[in-house]
Amino acid sequence: MGLLPQIAFALMTGLAVWLFARRVSAIRRNILLGRDEELGGSRSERLRNLLMQALGQRRMFRNPLAAVLHLVIYAGFIIINAEVLEIVLDGLLGTHRLFAPLLGAAYPVLIDGFEILAAGVIAVCVVFLARRNILSIERFRSSDLDGWPRRDANIILLAEIVLMALFLTMNACDTLLQAHGVGHYADHPTGEFVVSSLLQPLLAGLSDDGLTAIERLCWWLHIAGILAFLNYLPRSKHLHILLAFPNAWYVRLAPAGRMPNMPEVQREVLYALDPLLASSAPVDATPTRFGARDVADLGWKNLMDAYSCTECGRCTAACPASQTGKKLSPRRIMMATRDRLEEVGAGIDRTGAVVDDGRSLLRDHISEEELRACTTCNACVTECPVGISPLDIILRMRRYLVMEEGSAPQEWTMMFGNVESSFAPWKIGGEERETWAEG
């Protein structure tokens, strides 16, 4: 091979990595628009969570069928990507199957393993396409996914099928050319591989030049496809394959029933009720706003949650409000948060600063009706395989509605009044608390 393909390869790879890095840094910038968060927990708990939830996919196994299918793609992608290392090095150095002589007899075994996984990935992607498009599985039929999200999911599955097919076709041509003793293909004979050998009859009628052309085409399309996919990832729900890991590490480790404290409110109440004690209260910078109206009022973990969501809908399938036809869908809360964050991010890309576009997460993306349908039952949080909390966002937005806008259903306003005057949610209290034994 001349130097030209190597230069072309280096330029293509360099461009793809640069574009990816630029997009990742924009996402990081967007996430850091969120407020600081008190996440609690120790490093060992975090490590355990990372191993169990992200690597071990423990939550996925609440639904064993989906978990096993997903595991095939997950293992396929992690392991087959080891092959990408060889491809990249071959491309840069102008070599062919660089690792074959280094690994000796282990090499064909390794490639056989990759091929079996590749075939598994194709099979599972076909099943997943059927689950999404043919079978009536409620969480995939939901109107949450209408439009781009549904197309996004199908694009990902099709892209994975195409990438794996290119990989197998490339190997089939390569091993045929080896058998024919053609050029550098024959330099490192690997023998036939377990899955691609099954494709060889389809290619048998082709000349060696034809086989070489297909092999090269598949090689280039495979790596170009992977680089394109790398850049598709951070614009898609599929980003979960990367963010699942940090998201599991930074998961909220406080008891699920504990709402995060608001020290600034605690201090104000202390001033009002017990001025003498107030000086000992924890001091914190007063935020500009109570609760969340827009994405920058949320915590950064809420925003990372939004980018980590792969829209699987386990949360919505378990949500009591969603199941009974209320407008609330926890998955949509996460999608809306990401959409709004992207909107804000696009503004920063354009102008270099956060611009007031007259829109906000509240009302332009998430309605009061959705927020008020939540029973805070924690089912969504319990189901999420990657440690997302839609509930935390809902509660922060409820705080904004009540504390900044005084906006609450009339019954809640009455309940607040009762708690304030009779110290109970009903208009009854005081001595009545000592009468339960009577009847």
Added chain:
Amino acid sequence: MGIPIMSEWQARGEAPDVLFWVGCAGSFDPRARRVTKALAAILEHADVRYAVLGREEMCTGDPVRRAGNEFLFQMMAHQNIKTLNGYGVKRIVTACPHCFNTLRNEYPELGGDYEVMHHAEFLQRLLDEGRIRIREGGPFRGRKVTYHDSCYLGRANGVYEAPRRVLEALDASLAEMGRCRSRGLCCGAGGAQMFKEEEKGERRINRERTDEALATGASVIAAACPFCNTMLTDGVKSAPGADKGDPAEVLDIAEMIAASLEGGHS
């Protein structure tokens, strides 16, 4: 039944072993009051030295906090913690999972640190220690019972087994719903929904849950939360065919134990 009030214990220069946090539902709601009385009867039966705060108790602030009113929550929490710390309270038992969750998980960082138990855990302990005994051939022996997990007891605090162990002690046959334990379906009352009309949708949440409970064929739906109790009772009363008599009874686990105590009457 006289109510042992904390201030009276203090006036006598004594301190109880445990504070029974009655909660607003347990104090005022006629249905929940029966649970309060059942739990008090069990505490007396087991010779537990307990007291209640009486008029000094206030709402823990759970519903206002979840509705978004942090100011009001902090006011309630501050006053309750002042009262509890003033009496030097160490251990609390309550029949309300919402009070339980707030006292246990949210008061510590505000200066209120107590050993807080839900009555499911407390009853299990009394049974394990032999301080209460279930009589042979009690009223629930052999009856089909289904248990509804309260979200604030279950998912929020991981208490799934204690209420089931309590039901086992009654010799009842436990029929689980498909959605149980960490998959349990909410009754619809949490997050201050108890105090407002449900948002519009296709079905009511308590309808969905009660239908699932009735489909087990159980004649008793056991609950461990006053709000779940209300939602499920409403669900049973509005179930198809309920005009010819309720298809099942909704009972708190404390009521079931109280009705089955050795030497008691059903």
